[in-house]
Amino acid sequence: MGHIKGLKCRECAREYPVEPIYVCEFCFGPLEVAYDYKSISKALNRKKIEKRPMNLWRYRELLPIDGEPQAGLNSGFTPLIKADNLARVLGVNELYIKDDTVVHPTLSFKDRVVSIALTKAREFGFDTVACASTGNLAHSVSAHGAMAGFNRFIFIPATLEASKIIASLVYEPNLVAVDGNYDEVNRLCSEIANKYKWAFVNINIRPFYAEGSKTLGFEIIEQLGWKAPDNVVVPCASGSLLTKIWKSFKEFKDIGIIKELNTKVFAAQATGCSPISAAIKLGSDVIRPVKPNTIAKSLAIGNPADGFYASQAVRETGGYAEDVSDQEIVDAIKLLARTEGVFAETAGGVTLASTKKLIETGKIQKDEVTVICITGNGLKTQEALQGHTVSPHYIKPSLASFEEVLEKIKSSGH
Template sequence: MSAVSLSCRVCGTEHPLDVVGTCAQCFGPLDPTYDWETLRLTVTRDRIASGPSSIWRYADLLPVEAPAEARLAPGLTPLVPAPRLAAELGVAELWLKLDTANPTHSFKDRVVAVAARKAQEAGLETLSCSSTGNLAGAVAARAAAEGMSAAVFCPADLEPEKLAAAAVYGPTIYAVDGTYDHCSRLSVELSFELDWGFVNVNLRSYYAEGSKTIAYELAEQLGWTLPDVVAIPIASGALYHKVGQGFGELLALGLVDGTPPRLVGGQAEGCAPVATAFRDEQAVAPMRPDTVARSLAIGSPADGDFAVATARHTGGAIHAVPETEIGENMAWLAQTTGVFGETATGVTLGALHAAVEAGEVERDARVVLLVTGDGLKTPQAVAHTFTPVHIAADADAFVDGLVVA
């Protein structure tokens, strides 16, 4: 394995590759560091191409060993062109990254696969998390696949489809009377008491690295070239920040040439602490979420300030999308591409649209939109599209009716 330590993103203090959430000196987040000199010599396009058809083809760039037997492996999800939506948006080329094709229909399977691997290496038997919905399902399914126990903490009022999609795998679901931020605080406190692997607390350094694989896949699937713009939803900000990091690593390794893609971030207006911080050029200020995009409803985002920094140094932007547009955007995507993304995707498309309108995306740009979660888990947001025409089972009457219409 090429990871050598954990390094504090704030003060740079080095820590061993343990199950540990934050820097012992300053409580900052910890990122794995790698032996880049060796990796520059050993990681080649051919070596990656000869690997498994999953995130584990990039194991050299992850902080855990690839599993000997990869069960339910996520990644290498389809990248499909969306010419009709590109034309309506006014961009030359648009691609959709369908992370709905992962085992539990969201990108969270990537991050959980890496965190669970570390939990196993450390001999932990219970996987846990605080979740806005998708992570609970990913943790529960991974635990089921690996024969581990799962305990997840979710706001009690999440979408019933999301809770059911986690419950079926047999975890203990703790429905918390409060917001995601209450669940998160609770799981941080419990991580000091229990010998559990909390994927987004004491395994967070490993978990977050899983998101880099989206950047690796985009470059590989585009024939080892970089897109100009990638549109990404933001909750904690980890996905957005780590995708930016992933592109930087590919450039540093010489696997691609060019300039890092500009990252367009999306938040829902009812929970936009990162978009607000970007707009006002201030630090992220926590707020109480009130949004239809429940998967993005994090009022106190752990990586919010790092996401703002990523937006600045990639020349990107972060937009807040009006609540009323989220369901409309889900329908717009579905009706122009045949892809049903969840509320988070309605937000991502809204942010991309805003960026195009603001002139932040050139008309000749090659753009990727991340579809990070499945619309079947958030059907209420598009209930307005269900307007069936009630008819009798009578062909003559039907044809007459069509003529009249």
């Protein structure tokens, strides 16, 4: 059995039973899963975790399920790469990449949240799963939903990158491309969720779904040798991932898995959609919605549901935020590929370019341990690099033609 006590309003602390609900009837605050940490601290320790299979369910006592996992048995436990080449370029001593470009099966951290959401959807008895997505979530619900045998309704803005749309369609969901931006898609989905008895993973299942992001944080601590980093840099769309990474660190401290926690949490956004970083930079609690305009479409949420909580986590930890231009995003994608061999999607460009600025301005210091969260794979957003890469060398199928080019390459110093 699980260790969930129930759901609890983040604002007024009113308690609710474990049901597919997400908003407090009294104050409209968001509901969150509440656990029995006393029993978890008795049930879970480092040794027990280390003996389990290398997937995100190794932390299952801290995840909101009652029975056995129904999805994501191969998801999670992605590499934590010690990024020495990149560290040298950025001028810091110890830098790590949490590489969620390779989460099984759809190559973004969304496979984490969807694993929990679909397990919960099955426990609640739903036969149809759905989501409002900026792209990556669509892939993940399409794929995991197919494996677990759910009907699937996937809602996306029609303007998503063509490659992102195909990477959903291959799983043959009902894909609904809406003539509007993500915030409009999300509003429509809230209406649909009220009318149809579907498990909208990021609406009525959101309290459970969001908990899946904690596994990224648990893994960081385990992979650093059961230590929390000095800094963690997290890309933000709705702000949920950042909020939950911070929650995961606090939980490991609270149940005694780690003794010390002095991590600063940093938010990364694209300047063309930066409601969270703008509030943090202004020192304000108010998240002002914006109309997104950036190549980082996966992060293009203008009215972030968890923006307030993300900015609060950043403030609480003494972190900060940065935001970056489209050009900086492209440059950072290339820098990451060139130095560490990791091909990230635009969200990864946002995270690295923001980290670079945070180092340049002294918010992140040279001798600190920093982890940057690279959360999605670059093969999904190749359009962003069109015209920004080096060109192939075109030759005839002859040795002479090749050697002609080789001479040119040599004389250009490559």
